[in-house]
Amino acid sequence: MDDFVDTYPVGLHMTPSPADAQFAAALVAGGLKNQDRIDEIRSRMISRKTMSLRTSFCSRHMRRDFNIASAKMYVYSLNRQYKAKINEALVDLHWQISMLAVDPTLITFGPMDVSWLTAGTFNFMMVSSESASMFRALRKVDDIVARLYTAERDGLITREQRREIVAPVNLAYNGFKQVAMKLQNKSIEDLLSESHLA
Template sequence: MEQFADTYPMGLQGESHRASSPSAEPHVTPGLKNQDRITEIRSRMLARQSVTLRTSYCSRHLRRDFNIASAKMYVYSLNRKYRQKIAEALSDLHWQISIVDADTTLLPYGDLDVSWLQSGSYDLVMVSAESASMFRALRRVDNLVARLHAAERSGFITREQRREIIAPINMAYVAFKQVSMKLSNKSIEELLSESNLA
């Protein structure tokens, strides 16, 4: 399973760093995967949203996971007990993001220029409160990791430090995906291996 922290944005690894124009139009990416799963759902809550993400790995997770997770959460949340499990996994994901985002010892860099990061724009449909919460989490992670990449580019942190900072969020995201999509349970060793922590 791919992780948040493993993708390098363009502009790192010794290339010349010319910031793109802030007014540059973001690339509008074709539809997300599994769009047919969403169009089949007849939900009372239907919200359309356009979003621009700065980091390629959050873009990849949105494209790959959002529709399938949204469809499965919609169906699985019809069971009240399982809806509670999904809510707990989402709550943990948001909590991990908030902990990292609020820790000034981890991110003491203030405002950093993230305009050089590639952006992609996506149109998506939220069919439940759970899919809206997943969307908010991915957007928050995108903002956080954009700052981490900018801090790395500025020499404040190393790639390894960036991975260590984002590791708790990676673990929470893997756990959320397991619950939201009813994936098979994995051992601690497997989760650590997938998060590059083992």
């Protein structure tokens, strides 16, 4: 599994290029993958939201994972016992994000201008409370990581420090994705390796 920490936002090194603009335009034009799976679902709870994401890593994960995870969570949550597992993984993901938001490193930065970051605007359709929760979680991650990229650009932290700060959220996201999409179980060593903790 890919993780969040090794992808750089457009313009991190403050050198805008035509390739950056083409990349951002392609993200908007490309939309979300597996849209057909979401369009087939007839849910009593449908919510639509257009959102601009600031970081390329978050836009990549949302584009790649959101629709397929939403469709699978919708089906798998029909089983109450499995729905409880999905919700438990979501609670862990939200908890890790809330811990990241109050990380002392982030608090010392104070307000930061993240307007230099832009990765694309996307239309999302939530078909269950679980997909809405995933949407809220990744939106928060995008906001927090935008601040971390800005801190890195401004020389307040190093790339390695940013990776260490975000690692617990990566681990929680990978665990959530495993449960939500019924992916092959991985050992704790594999998950730690993917999150760059081992």
